[in-house]
Amino acid sequence: MTDQDDTGAVRPLTLAWVNRQLNPGERVLRTEALHGGITAEMRRLTIGTRDGETRSLVLRTFVDPSFVAEAEDLLEREARALALLTATSVPAPRPVASDPTAARCEYPSLLMTHLPGRTVLDDQDVETRLRPLARQLVAVHALRPAERPRTYGAWTSADAVTAPDGADAAAWAAAADVIRRPAPPYDGRFLHRDFHPGNVLFDVSAPSPAGPRITGVVDWVQTSWGPADLDVAHCSTNLALLHGPSWGLRFAEAYEEAGGVLAAAADERLYWRLLDALAFASDVCSVARPWRQAGRAELTTRAVERRLDAYVTTLLYALG
Structure with a gap:
């Protein structure tokens, strides 16, 4: 907009x-x-x-x-x-x-x-956008720069996590305990570090049988070196809050279908997903505001908090 x-x-x-x-x-x-x-x-x-x-x-x-x-x-x-x-x-x-x-x-x-295209945050046709999003992120992770960017920084810690009002307190305590552990070992990759639908532009002028075409990826201020799981986790959390928890799980599947490689062990995947998801709890208001400005008026701070709670619980059930 x-x-x-x-x-x-x-x-x-x-x-x-x-x-x-x-x-x-x-x-x-x-x-x-x-x-x-x-x-x-x-x-x-x-x-x-x-x-x-x-x-x-x-x-x-x-x-x-x-x-x-x-x-x-x-x-x-x-x-x-x-x-x-x-x-x-x-x-x-x-x-x-x-x-x-x-x-x-x-x-x-x-x-x-300036790049052509625009962000697409609507609920309609989410599945058709997952595949190009996943392919694009795989391409980012395939880059091997001569000079690595700085190592990623975590955006929260177990002691800093505060559950939203009305959240499942036991689930959030268990989630905090997961990220209290040392970070799992990983193969480093070039990370966008803030890859999500709000930072990806699509060509919406000419629908194609091949599906939506990405025209740009923007906002590279957080570029880092770290695990592919962390970029996948961030996009997954955003999709879960925009469209519902199941879409967060589905993006990780799409990433692997596109040739991306994630941590082999479920507990390691859970660590990275929760490390990202729990970081959203401290500033849901700022996250939701640009989505409402883009036309998603129903995504009030409270509505997004409820989705975040549901997503954290879903992750614990699916990967815990």
């Missing part, structure tokens, strides 16, 4: 910086706020070219004080990831310019190319 605004929506220093990155004779014609992100402002910039045509760029800006402190690391990591991906088959934006320390902009910013 977008909210159209004028070029004044981009702060003056940042707009001047953007203008310096453009080709001679180009200028910013308009801006649009892109909804769906949690940690940063995202804007699409429509650029007028010398020959009267237009092209688009995307501007990421960190303004939330709780993230500005991390912005330098996050933006540098994303810029490196995007540079790496330009030589691969993974459809990702290309980096244009970066100001990770806000030396020239009001806030830390990254300018990148």
